[in-house]
Amino acid sequence: MKILFSSALLILCMALPGFVQAQTAQITGTVLDSTSRSPVVGAYVAVSRNTPDAKPEYVTTDVNGKFLVTGLSKESYRVKVSYLSYKDSERVIKILDDVQNTGTFLLSEAISNLKEVKVIGQVAATEQKGDTTQFNAAAYKTNPDATTEDLIQKMPGITVINGTVTAHGETVNKVLVDGKPFFGDDAALTLKSLPAEIVDKIEVFDKLSDQSAFTGFDDGTGQKTINIVTKANRRVGQFGKVYAGYGLDDRYQAGGNMSFFNKNQRISIIGLTNNINVQNFSNQDLLGVSGSSGGGGGARGGAGGAGGASSNFLVGNQSGLTGTNSFGLNYANKFGEKVDVTGSYFFNRTSNNNFQNTNQDYYGKQLYKESNTSGSTNTNHRLNFRVEYAIDKKNMLIFTPRLSFQNNQSGTVKDGFTSLSNGSAVNSTATDQSNKNHGYNFTNDLLFRHSFDKKGRTLSFNLNTQINDKSGNGQLYSKNQYFTNLEMPGDTIDQRNYTSSNALSLGGNLVYTEPISSTGQLQFNYGLTVSNSNSDKETYNNVLPDGSSYTQLDSLLSNSFDNRYTTNRAGIGYRYRKNNWSGNVGIDFQNTGLYSQQLSPINEKVDHTFTNFLPNLMLTYRSKSGTQFRTFFRSSTNQPSISQLQNVVDNSNPLSLTAGNPNLKQEYRNTMNMRYSIAGANHPYSLNAMIFVTQTNNAIVNSTLIAQQPTTLPSGIVLEQGAKLTAPINMDGSWNARTLIAYGKPISKIKLNVNLTSGFNYVRAPGMINNVSNFSNTYAYSQGLVLSSNISEKLDFTASYSGNYNVVRNSIQPTLNNNYFTSSITGRVNWIFGKGFLFQSDVNNQSYRGLGAGYNQNFTLWNASFGKKFLKNNAGELKLTVFDILKQNNSIARNVTETYVQDVTSRVLTQYAMLTFTYTLRNFGKMPTNNNSERRRDFDGMGGGFPGGGGGRPGGGGPGSF
Known part of the structure; x- marks a missing residue:
């Protein structure tokens, strides 16, 4: 595979000059x-x-x-x-x-x-500017109270589902405001905080790292990003809203957001408290301490999915009933001509209660059913900071520290039951588990950039640091029955455990670029990364009947483990750009050393060296009419985490044990991405087509051992009949392919925007069950249609349909192959009529077919509000809302993995009514005159790249035209 990709890379490199004729x-x-x-x-x-x-x-x-x-x-x-x-x-x-x-x-x-x-x-409503897709907000009508989230969902190819923002099939990881960070990397929070009326344009692009944006060479670490360009006459003033509501069953909500904009100085404050499942925090709240008691295998998910304990703290993924208290502060300013500062602080505290039913089918080997009741409280503090310091016209420093603290308490009571496919009972468990964890995570990037007198000649050095520390304790009480073991029909586990882990990573990357012609540029790079981590777990058994003495160390469930990675990477690349064509090609040599040592209960060492050649290629064509084609190929590696390497058993579910594997190798991935887009004034429509393919060698997947009879593991732990042990292993044959076509067109005669999306996903997930290889193949076909109004600001409605047909095929038990279908039909209307009266309603029908017995559902969630606007400029609003009018709300998820198919139903919020008062502030003034400090920095050779480089990317481009 490496030879094949390298040969293709060489051919494309040789052919590249032929693409740039007739400029x-x-x-x-x-x-x-x-x-x-x-x-x-x-x-x-x-x-x-x-x-x-x-x-x-x-x-x-x-x-x-x-x-x-x-x-x-x-x-x-x-x-x-x-x-x-x-x-x-x-x-x-x-x-x-x-x-x-x-x-x-x-x-x-x-x-x-x-x-x-x-x-x-x-x-045009949509334009293609370089590698940036730009939407003009004026082409999309929204009601006066709309947020930026409401606005962008009218734009082709952009969706917001359960707090996750996607654009052209990819998850949006960053949302910027006029090119600057806003509340860290929390995309959903930014979109909810800004009113649609201040938005002039929405830009969608792949944001390069600061170092790549400077050199112009894509290092593969870019993130899908949305930049919100505000209107010039809305950059000075105060705007925001505050609200409070109370309803039946003691349901409540209160909060608001306020922004103070004075051109470059911007201060925004946000806060909320509620018990109606409104959540607005991001993945940065996760520190890996959310209820896990240690160990664990490297699970791989398929379509949908309920996830593990950590998913309770992901945006939009927290099922059950959640109460949230949060506060955030964002600050941005420019000091003189040399210093740009942005920073944010965010506090979040959530309390969650949930009840779930789970059904797992291990591809005909056996069935596992579980019901669990859980509760958790998570507290998080998150700080983000960025300072750009222009030393002079040739030199610049960018300092980006990030710090988060987290505390978590959780408890779960579960009843599990295992049976064979013929229905005969194998085992059962009744488990009560609790955990307390806390920790912090600190990362920092320091980038120095220097531009020489010769345009295109640059030197940059990036130093990054990452430190994390977490610790916790847990208690487990479990009564288990083994129906086929006459000698030991059951046992009781009563334990306490103490876990701690910490990691330190230091890395540096040096990049030098040299122009070799008016259209060509060379890059030389070298990087060194050293990572050290250790993890300890001690488990103690109770030795007294009254549960007062946890003094007996259980060496089979205790472990001390150290791990070190050292990576050296050097490479060369060539970049070409002239008129409509641009591209870069390169290859890196990487040497990685892995040294792991288990210190207790026995002393074992693992010492591996990995050597890889990592080619990369990018080719882009952009026409003046708005057509763009881009193809991208890159090879990369992925290291196993310390939890995947640590050989300690986690028995938090005695019927389903997990453990690490110290012999894991690094993954080797080949990724190819092709995109084609049409947008601009010359086209009455927009079209985005994408193909994304990833092939992985030595993929880290799961191996599950299901005991057919009582089995003693190498660690000495006895695995009772029907119990499972899951651990990560390396396997070849992992593929993930996605295609997406998004088409958008305004129909002016009937004042509607029409957005069509079609997609196909293919996942080939290797795994192992009882030492027999299984390949789970999932084919997913999706079709979506969105009709959004463009009638007026007083009448705004959206109707949408989304259907997904999934085909699951596996190699072990073809008779268990499965097809299932999910669909969603949604309608939403906002209508302001008469003297400030308003009516709002949304209806969502969800249908599930082909799931496990009892999981097929068809239900409709209907919410409606009626209210009145009053006060000067309709700043006040009083609204009565009824949630789940039909009392049909439900939650279902399917997860297909390489070792099982899982269906989960979760507790949901049921019908309630709430009366809410909202006050909206809009106070925009004329821009003040400031002759002192607003002059724009203009670095010789910085920020422009090749002529026009970077398109509409904030900070995009490379080191000067040459």
Whole structure:
């Protein structure tokens, strides 16, 4: 496989120069505020031939105020720049070179405030700017109270489901506001906090790391990102809302958000308290201490899924009944000409109660059913900080520390029962478990960037640090029965355990770039990473009947383990860019040393060395009409975690034990991604198509041993008949492929936006059951349709359909192959009528077919509200809401893995009514004049990349035009 990919890489590299024939010219420039010299983000730039009646082409400026127009000929063009609250600026440019820089356009504020703006010429709802898809908010009508989350769900290819934001089939990990972080990396929180009325544009792109954005070479660590570009006349003022409500069954909610914007200085505050399952925290709240008592195998999920204990603290994934108390503060400012600062603090405390029924089918080997009642309380403090310091025009420092603290308490009472496929009983358990855990996590990146006098020649060094420490204790009391073991029909476990783990990782990466022609650039890189971690677990048995003495060490369930990784990586890359074509190709050599040592109960050592060649390739074509094609290939490795390596048994469920495997190897992954998109003023529609394929060698998967009779494991633990032991192993043959097509088109005659999505997912998950290899193949076909209104701000409605047909095939028991279907039909309406009256309603029908017995469902969740707006400018609102009018709310999830198929039903929030008062503040003023500190930094060679490099990426681009 490595030889095949390397050969293909070489062929593509040799063929690359042939792709760049018949090039055309391009215009690039910068738009700044004439007073502050800060970039004007989202300004319209109209470029047309300098002839009568020439049709203009429209582009917009990115967060650096830069614009790029490609596909031009060497002649004269008229360039006109316009934006809200500014006077137009226009000039004639004659193109003499392949890349013609227009210089800087300085826009001055209009004398009078404009209440209504007429745009001459039609600007497309969707545009493709470089590698950025840009949506113009004015093309999508929302009601006056809409949030940015409401707005973006009207845009093709963007969805928000249970707090998870996806764009063009990929999860959005970052949401920026005018190119700056907002509440860390919490995408859902940012979208809920900003009103739609301040949004001018939405930009969707793959954000490169700071080092990659500087060099222009994609290092494969980019994240799908949304940048919210605010309106120029909404960047000074105060806005937000506060609300409070109370209802039946003591249901309550209160909270609000408030933002104070003064151009570069921005302060936002948010808070909430409720017991109606409203949650707004992110993956950063997870520290790995959420109820787990240690050990554990590397589980792999399939379609859907309920997850493990940690999933209780993921956005949108927490089932049951949840009460939340949270507070957040975000700050951004610019000090003088050299320092940009952003930071946020977020506090979150949640209490959850849940009841679940679980059904697991181990592909015909046996069945396991469980009912459990659980409760947990999680408290988290999270701090994020970023400082950009421009030392001078050639040198810059970026400092990005992040710190989080977490405390968690949880308790679970479960009853489990195992049977054979013929229904005969094997074993059962009644377990009561509790855990207390706490810990912290600290990460930091320090990046130094230097640009030489020769454009394209750069040097950058990144130093990263990661420290985490966690500890906890737990108690387990379990009564177990073994129906087929006459000698030992049952036993009782009464234990306490104490766990601790800590890790330190230090890494550095040095990158040097050198231009070798007007269109080509070389990169040389070297990186070194050293990671040390250790994990200890001590388990004690109770020796007295009254449960007062946990003094007997259980050596079979105790373990002390140390682990060290040392990685050296060096590589070379070549980057080419000219007009519409760009690409880079490279290869890295990586040497990784793994040293693991088990210190107790026995002393064992593992010493491995891994050597890999990691090729990469990226090729992009962009046309002036808005068509873009991009293909990307990269090889990478993934190291097993210390919990996967630590050979200690976790018996929190005595019928389903888990353990680590110190002999695990690193995974080797080949990833290919192809995208094709059409957007822009020349097209009445937008189209995004994507193919994403990952193939993994030495994939870390699960091996499950189901005891056919009492079996003594190598560790000395006896596995009773029907009990299971799951541990991670390495296997080849893992594939994951996804395709997605998203089509969006406004229908002006009936004032509707139509969005169609079609997708296909294929997952081939290897695993092992009783030392027999099993390959679970899941084929998922999806189809979606969204109709959203564009009628007026007073009537806003959305209707959608989503269907998923899943086919599961496995190699062990073909007779257990399964097809199942899920669908969702949703309707939502917001209507403001009369003298401030409002009606809101949403209906969601969920259907499940082909699941396990008792899990097929068809239910409808209907919520409705009626209210009245009052006070000046309708700032006040009183609203009565009824939740789950039909009393049909339900929660079902299916999870397909390499060793079992699982169906789960969970407790849900049932019908209630609530009366809520909301006060909305909107106070926007004219931008103040500031002659002191708003001048934009303009580094020689920084932030521009190849001409127009970076498209609309905030901070995008590379080290200067050459």
